[in-house]
Amino acid sequence: xxxxxxxxASRLAKAVAIGLFAGLAATxxxxxxxxxxxxxxxxxxxxxxxxxxxxxxGYEAIRMAVEDxxxxxxxKKIVLFQADHKNNADLGANTAREWIDxxxxxxxxxLNASPVAIAVSRLVEEKNRFAIVSTAAAASLTNEYCTPNHxxxxxxxYSVSNGAAKAIVAxxxxxxxxxxxxxxxxxxxxxxxxxxVAENGGQVLGKARHPFPTSDFSSYVLQAQASxxxxxxxxxxxxDLVNAISTAQQFGLMDAGQTMAxxxxxxxxxxxxxxxxxxxxxxxxxxxxxMNDESRAWAKRYHERxxxxxxxxxxxxxxxxxxxxxxxEATGSDDPKAVREHMIKTPINDMFxxxxxxxxDGRMVHDMxxxxxxxPADSTSEWDLFETKSVIPGDEAFLPLSESKCKLVNN
Amino acid sequence: xxxxxxxxxLTEQREARQRRRTGYMYxxxxxxxxxxxxxxxxxxxxxxxxxxxxxxxxxLLLGYTGLLSFGHAAFLAMGGYCxxxxxxxxxxxxxxLAILAGTLAAAAVGAVFGAIAIRRQGIYFAMITLALSQMxxxxxxKSPFTGGEDGLHGISRGKLLGMIxxxxxxxxxxxxxxxxxxxxxxxxxxVHSPFGQILKAIRENEPRxxxxxxxxxxxxxxxxxISSAIAGLxxxxxxxxxxxxxxxxxxxxxSGEVVLMTLLGGVGTLLGPFVGAGIVVSLQHxxxxxxxxxxxxxxLGLIFVICVLCFRSGVVGWLKVLVSRNFR
Numbered sequence: 001x002x003x004x005x006x007x008x009a010s011r012l013a014k015a016v017a018i019g020l021f022a023g024l025a026a027t028x029x030x031x032x033x034x035x036x037x038x039x040x041x042x043x044x045x046x047x048x049x050x051x052x053x054x055x056x057x058g059y060e061a062i063r064m065a066v067e068d069x070x071x072x073x074x075x076k077k078i079v080l081f082q083a084d085h086k087n088n089a090d091l092g093a094n095t096a097r098e099w100i101d102x103x104x105x106x107x108x109x110x111l112n113a114s115p116v117a118i119a120v121s122r123l124v125e126e127k128n129r130f131a132i133v134s135t136a137a138a139a140s141l142t143n144e145y146c147t148p149n150h151x152x153x154x155x156x157x158y159s160v161s162n163g164a165a166k167a168i169v170a171x172x173x174x175x176x177x178x179x180x181x182x183x184x185x186x187x188x189x190x191x192x193x194x195x196x197v198a199e200n201g202g203q204v205l206g207k208a209r210h211p212f213p214t215s216d217f218s219s220y221v222l223q224a225q226a227s228x229x230x231x232x233x234x235x236x237x238x239x240d241l242v243n244a245i246s247t248a249q250q251f252g253l254m255d256a257g258q259t260m261a262x263x264x265x266x267x268x269x270x271x272x273x274x275x276x277x278x279x280x281x282x283x284x285x286x287x288x289x290x291m292n293d294e295s296r297a298w299a300k301r302y303h304e305r306x307x308x309x310x311x312x313x314x315x316x317x318x319x320x321x322x323x324x325x326x327x328x329e330a331t332g333s334d335d336p337k338a339v340r341e342h343m344i345k346t347p348i349n350d351m352f353x354x355x356x357x358x359x360x361d362g363r364m365v366h367d368m369x370x371x372x373x374x375x376p377a378d379s380t381s382e383w384d385l386f387e388t389k390s391v392i393p394g395d396e397a398f399l400p401l402s403e404s405k406c407k408l409v410n411n
Numbered sequence: 412x413x414x415x416x417x418x419x420x421l422t423e424q425r426e427a428r429q430r431r432r433t434g435y436m437y438x439x440x441x442x443x444x445x446x447x448x449x450x451x452x453x454x455x456x457x458x459x460x461x462x463x464x465x466x467x468x469x470x471l472l473l474g475y476t477g478l479l480s481f482g483h484a485a486f487l488a489m490g491g492y493c494x495x496x497x498x499x500x501x502x503x504x505x506x507x508l509a510i511l512a513g514t515l516a517a518a519a520v521g522a523v524f525g526a527i528a529i530r531r532q533g534i535y536f537a538m539i540t541l542a543l544s545q546m547x548x549x550x551x552x553k554s555p556f557t558g559g560e561d562g563l564h565g566i567s568r569g570k571l572l573g574m575i576x577x578x579x580x581x582x583x584x585x586x587x588x589x590x591x592x593x594x595x596x597x598x599x600x601x602v603h604s605p606f607g608q609i610l611k612a613i614r615e616n617e618p619r620x621x622x623x624x625x626x627x628x629x630x631x632x633x634x635x636x637i638s639s640a641i642a643g644l645x646x647x648x649x650x651x652x653x654x655x656x657x658x659x660x661x662x663x664x665x666s667g668e669v670v671l672m673t674l675l676g677g678v679g680t681l682l683g684p685f686v687g688a689g690i691v692v693s694l695q696h697x698x699x700x701x702x703x704x705x706x707x708x709x710x711l712g713l714i715f716v717i718c719v720l721c722f723r724s725g726v727v728g729w730l731k732v733l734v735s736r737n738f739r
Contacts, residue, residue: 047707083700086707089562089657091699097454097653101580115562119655122565126654140561184560 038078038334040066040321041099043092043120044110044135046084049238052268053311054135058110060306061314065321073329081105085116092116093123100127106334107132107324109317114138114185121150130336132320135313137185137264139399142363146406149336151343151362154316155286159368159397161189161235161263164284165196167370167390168261173231173282174202176261177224179244180235182209189235189263205229213240217247225253231282237264242273249277266311270385275376282372284397287312287352288386291369294351309383319352320364356394361406368397440682444588453584454652459685459692460591461649466672466684467598468641473670474679475602476634477614481537482524482544483642483669486517488551488661490643491650493517495563496556498651506569506577510590510647517643518636520547525635529628532617541663548661562657566650583652590648594641599681601637610634671711675718677725686726690714 042062044054059082066078081099085092093116099105100123108124108131111117117136124131124147131150133141139158141150165176176197180186186209194204206227208220221244224232232253234244241262248260265283289299289309298318302310310318327342328334340358348356348366356366371386379385401409447456465487472478494513497504504512528539551557558564568577577583601607609630612620621627650656659665668691676687691711698707722729 081700086699088659089655090653090659091695093653093655094454094458094696095699098452101454102452115560115657118561119564119657122654126565138561145561145564 036076037104038073038076038107038325038328039099039103039105040078040080040107040109041096041103041105042080042082042110043085043095043099043108043116044082045087045112046082048087050087050112050135053266054110054112054313054317057302057306057308057310057314058135058317061302061310061318062109062321064301064305065318065325068322069325069329073325074332078325085112087113087116089113089115089119093119096120096123097127100124100129106130106336107321109321110135112136114141117141118145121145121147124149124336128336130324130334130339132324134316134320139188142359142361142404142406143399144405146361146404146408148340148362148408151320151340151358151364153320153364154313155284155368156363156398157185157188157264158192158399159286159392160284161192162196162399163368163392163397164261164263164282164370165193165202165233166200166396167284167392168231168259168282169197169200169202171370171389173259173261175229176202176204176231176233177227177229178204178207178233178235179220179224180207180209180233181212181214181237181240183212185237186212186235193233193235193263210236210240212236213238215243217244218251220244221247221251221253224248225251225256225258229258231259231261234260234262235264238269241265241269245273245281246277254280266313267309267383267385268311270373271383275374275379275385278373279375280373282370282389284368284392285312285371285386286366286368287315288369288371288388289315290384290386291388298351303383315352319348319350322350323348359401361401361404361409363398365394365398367394368392441592444592445585448581448584453580455692455696457584457587457652458649458696459689460587461645461652462669462672462688462692463685464591464594464648465642465645466669466676466688467595467681468638468645469669470673470678470680470684471598471601471641472634472638473673474683475607475614476610476631477617478529478631478635479533479537479670480528480540480635480638481663481666481670482540482542482547483639484661484663484665485524485544485547486521486639486642487646487649487665488656488658489520489547490514490517490646491656491660492551492557492563493643494647495566495650495656498566498569499563504569505573506571506586506651509569510644510651513647513650514640514644517646518640521636521639521643522632524639525632529631529635541666544661544666545663548658548663551658551661557656557658560658562655563650564655566654566656568651568654577651587648587652590644594644595681597637597641601634602681606630606633671715673725675715675725677727677729677731680725680727680731683725683727690726 042059044058045051046055066080071078083095096108108120111120111133112135114136117133121131133152134154137157139156142152178190180190197204208223210220234241245260260281262281262283270278289295299310327339331338331342343358353366356364358364369391370389372389374385374387469483472480490513493516494509497509497512524543528536531539552559570576571586575582609625613627617627672687672691673684675690677683694711
């Protein structure tokens, strides 16, 4: 080996050694920072079909929560990341994994679409981090897929379908016709509603399933009309829901005295359908901006920042992030186990829920509300869309622990 | 006579030089592959390798046999689900056996699909593969073992040969790199073999290959099976890396994405699919966390349009022309 060559080789070796050392140093430094910063990653559908109900508005809601803490817990800074998972489990789980591995994210929030939410919850269990699911609806998240590392905050398929069926039957809607989207989500809701209607003394006169998505609802709506049922239950979401309600209005179902019961509806959906078409539709919601002074005050702040009124999901994101940060403050740690334990112990009283509590299976239990869309004449302002028909107490709204298949519940 | 020998040896010399150059290039690429996890996030690199291998399998069909399969996602998903199911239900089975099983399952599906599809050509071939893959999608959607719309989750990475714990990203990366290099070597071997020459002959002129006495359908079928097996290998590996298998892999979007990757990188070039997969995966990765996130689709579309208009042979095809023009 010539002198220059050996010089080159030793330089290379040095460079490699320095590179390795720097890499190691960086990882240890990061671990320390992670202890000195509370890092929150907001992972949701920011551009697709669900971006109205959570999306960029959800990020804003979480930012409001962080700003209310003055961007720090004690003397530890709160850092916020956001990413779009496009309702793709691969992309969602990968982003979450990278956040945890490289950025030391402590909490992952948002999480729409049940495959993404389930994938991320399994990941945080393995990596021992924390997740709060606000957007996804699948009740399985706190049932067969429950983990000790996540909680499910706003609502789920059980509470909206079961709750709606119970409350509507109790209010006199005895006969039902069910129109559901032909996929897992629609099937689950259809089953729930059929069961709840029968248990409460009502009767399901007929059922139809439509492909997802469907643009022409006329034949389904005619079947529902011919059944003569008092209530037409819609187990669908988004554009299907909008189309079904619009078609029903055109065929005069509401004028003939049939009531539409929608199982999954957000304020943004009704805003886009319009009161004229949607009036009289009943549904269950976990939150409405015009519920009490606190919710009105918070919604006003949100409206000033975004120009929209918050959905229950966005309100839930503010509330859940605030509760998480409080738990971090109280326990002085961002350890998921300690935080979760504290959240289970502490009742939730804020603009979102009164006497809400997190159960051991990770379900946040709070009152749900049977709502009805107002007639245009009764609406006094642009966002005055609903009135509350009845309150469904939290213990009745969610799946009872005795029926849970969650591994954290002793059954 | 003398002049002829001289010119022959000159060509030989040039060919030998080219072979040596290609050899050095592969060595350099492997060296880059070995060093890469020190500079980039290993999971991202693994995603890149898996999709590169997937595109590589597709390229074997489109680029070297002239068959446009529009149902390649079926094999990716088959491999993923099979491996995922084995790893989560029978954890005793190591990742290496589970991946092998996934690859074989995908090859079996490919054998059936291929036998049906190669009876037609061109657009009909593409449509048949699409139809078959949609049927398989429906099966995945309805079967209990795939978890339906929720997918398979929490697949354990397991221990390689019962010794090396793959939950460490670095160990996992080198395992994936080894698989990718092996898969690529297989493609390389196929392309440069007499079998590969016949595939190319079929691509160029099928009736002529038939008239030369080759049983064209058997060659096409075998190419289809090999390609589906490699796609299955990519899917199986991906399932172990990400610890999940969902319907995203089986969806026809994925079949379209692999066409895009291959065309961007350069169809009919060996490294093109990796470059194409690199571009698509990196863009998705970068854009999903940037304020431009919502523009991912249009940006990719724009790049594709530019690619089709300006370098129709893809990035690698274009680079090849550049190199051959400037370095003889």
